[in-house]
Amino acid sequence: MMNEIKSVLVTEQEIKSKVKELGRQISRDYSGKDLLLVGILKGAAVFLADIMRAVTIPVSIDFMAVSSYGAGVQTSGEVRVVKDLDYPIRDKHILIIEDILDSGYTLRYIMSLMSTANPASAAVCALLDKPSRRAAPIECKYPAITIPDEFVVGYGMDYAEHFRNLPYVGILEPWVYSR
Numbered sequence: 001m002m003n004e005i006k007s008v009l010v011t012e013q014e015i016k017s018k019v020k021e022l023g024r025q026i027s028r029d030y031s032g033k034d035l036l037l038v039g040i041l042k043g044a045a046v047f048l049a050d051i052m053r054a055v056t057i058p059v060s061i062d063f064m065a066v067s068s069y070g071a072g073v074q075t076s077g078e079v080r081v082v083k084d085l086d087y088p089i090r091d092k093h094i095l096i097i098e099d100i101l102d103s104g105y106t107l108r109y110i111m112s113l114m115s116t117a118n119p120a121s122a123a124v125c126a127l128l129d130k131p132s133r134r135a136a137p138i139e140c141k142y143p144a145i146t147i148p149d150e151f152v153v154g155y156g157m158d159y160a161e162h163f164r165n166l167p168y169v170g171i172l173e174p175w176v177y178s179r
């Protein structure tokens, strides 16, 4: 383990079985429907890549990039679209794929954008959830892994663009971001 990582919070094996379970549930719930998975860049890129292969029904993917964090560890509350979807989502079933649900501001903004585009449905699938920090209420269609109020990295998630390639979710040593 790297010395910037205090401890492993979710192991590679735990992620694998969660992804498998989610893939099964999504495939069952959206069977016969026109499903579009929307990954929120960059943090959810790894999760989306795994989820789409755990889904056994036909599916399309797209990406959206929003920015709120900069290089810090706290959400600013201010969210803006950096990359929009490639195609209209009218009449499609949208499942937003997100790495982690923290304050909820990011997903609240994304869900409000979705609702103006008239999809057949729009729901959220997040891997991790820090409920203790929620400021905007968000409904997750699929149960996320609940984690304590710690800044985590790995499995797509970063601190200042580092650590995204770790295969597990780890707690960052506070000295890394208080430097």
Ligand code: IMP
Pocket (backbone or CB within 6 Å): 040, 043, 068, 069, 075, 098, 099, 100, 101, 102, 103, 104, 105, 106, 107, 150, 151, 152, 153, 157, 158, 159
């Ligand atoms: P929210 O708007 O506060 O819910 O923040 C959600 C976004 O912040 C996520 O998509 C992540 O990119 C980022 N984020 C929140 N908590 C963490 C964390 O512990 N590590 C890395 N990124 C995080």
Ligand code: MG
Pocket (backbone or CB within 6 Å): 040, 041, 042, 043, 044, 099, 100
């Ligand atoms: Mg993110």
